[in-house]
Amino acid sequence: MKIITLGEIMLRLSTPGNTRFVQSDSFDVVYGGGEANVAVSLANYGHDAYYVTKLPKHEIGQSAVNALRRYGVHTDYIARGGDRVGIYYLETGASMRASKVIYDRAGSSIAEASVDDFDFDKIMEGADWFHWSGITPAISANGAALTKAACIAAKKHGVTVSCDLNYRKKLWTPAEAQAVMKDLMQYVDVCIGNEEDAELCLGFKPEGTDVSSGKLDLNGYKTIFEQMRVQFGFKTVCTTLRESFSATHNGWSALIYDGEEFYQSKRYEINPIIDRVGGGDSFSGGLIHGLLTKxxxxxxxxxxxxxxxxxxxxxxxxxxxxxxxxxxxxxxDGSGRVQR
Structure with a gap:
């Protein structure tokens, strides 16, 4: 299957172990970003995953390209140019101390890219699926324009479109998010997001749910899903259910609704968490693979x-x-026993 994702890949600088920013004198270096993470998952599952972005021509830009290629992601559609790769700093929390992210991504190549940098008609030709997240239109007005142009091209070629709402409060306000995201929903077939994303991006909130206290009430979700399907024409609506007991102990499950069946997954107790960054992206990648193959x-x-x-x-x-x-x-098989 040919699957397209669009977004920003960033240089991640994380403190070693669980050390704090103020006490660390070095950083561990990896690359990551919402849609890039999805592309890597899908490549690992055997799909032809293509990642679309813009990166500088210098060595740091090339290093980001190489990180994708290492895991089998196709980089044919990556535009080159601009001055910088976005950066984010990560301090990994523990127990009751939350993880913390600091962004340094303003003026990145993809944030300043124009629609003319990409031939979306060619990119979407022969594709089976296109995935984007709310992070991409949040990074800049240019990012929002790119996302809309890609969605229009995807629908022109009959490509299934999925969106992970992925609200980021450090990038925009709920009012700004809704002004952009509600317009983009007309192109979306599969909508993915947790309860906070749905409220802040689209204005829908299931009653009796407080993720920060680990309190989840499923009664309101089906009604909200149906309302979202009616308003935006989604074929499928899906949400993850994270019960946050601490930074290193979560409950994890999900719900899906296609207008006929309302299905709840089994629940996993994740303790200890090693790294929760990219958890939602890995869910999106798994869901796309599942909907295409199951x-x-x-x-x-x-x-x-x-x-x-x-x-x-x-x-x-x-x-x-x-x-x-x-x-x-x-x-x-969740035993964790050594595989021999």
């Missing part, structure tokens, strides 16, 4: 939840697991 949406959701549960055990943004490993966990 017979039912329930099977697709179980694959996605298992894939994202595994991601929480892996350092870095990328979910470096095979489809076989995910299938084993989804099938009930």
């Amino acid at each position: 017979k039912t949406q329930g099977e697709a959701l179980e694959f996605a939840v298992a894939a994202s549960a595994l991601k929480h055990t892996i350092n870095g943004d990328f979910n470096l697991v095979s489809a076989e490993e995910v299938e084993a966990l989804a099938g009930g």
Whole structure:
């Protein structure tokens, strides 16, 4: 399957272990970013995953390209130019101390890119799926224009479009997000997001849910899903359910609704969490793979939840697991025993 993702890949500088920014004198270096993480997952599952972005011609830009190529992502459609690669700093929390992210991404190549940098008609030709997230239109007005142009081209070529709402409060306000995102929803077939994303990006909130306290009430979700489908024409709506007991202990499950079946996945207890960054992206990658290859949406959701549960055990943004490993966990093997 040919799958396209569009977004910003960034240089991630993270403090070693659980050290704080103010006490660290070095950083661990990896690359990552919402849609890039999805592309890596899909390449690992055997798809022809293409990542679309713009990166500088210098060595740091090339290093980002190489990080994608290392895991089998096609980089044919990456434009080169501009001055900088976006950076984010990560301090990994523990127990009751939350993780913290500081962005240094203003003026990045993709944030300043124009629609003329890409031939979206060519990019979408022969594609089966196009995925984007709310981060891309949030980075700049240019990013929003790129996202809309890509969506229009995708629909022209009959490509299924998925969106992970992915609200980032450090990039825009709820009012700014809704002004852009509600317009873009007309192109979306599969909408993915947690309860905070749905509220802040689209104005929908299930009652009785407070992720910060680990409190989840499923009664309101089906009604909200149906309202979202009616208003925006989604074929499928999906949400992850994260129960945050601490920075290193979460409950993890998901819901999916296609207008007929409302399905809840099995629940995973993730403790300890090694690295939760990219957890939602690994879910999106797993869901896309599942919807393309499984017979039912329930099977697709179980694959996605298992894939994202595994991601929480892996350092870095990328979910470096095979489809076989995910299938084993989804099938009930969560023992962690050594595979010989």
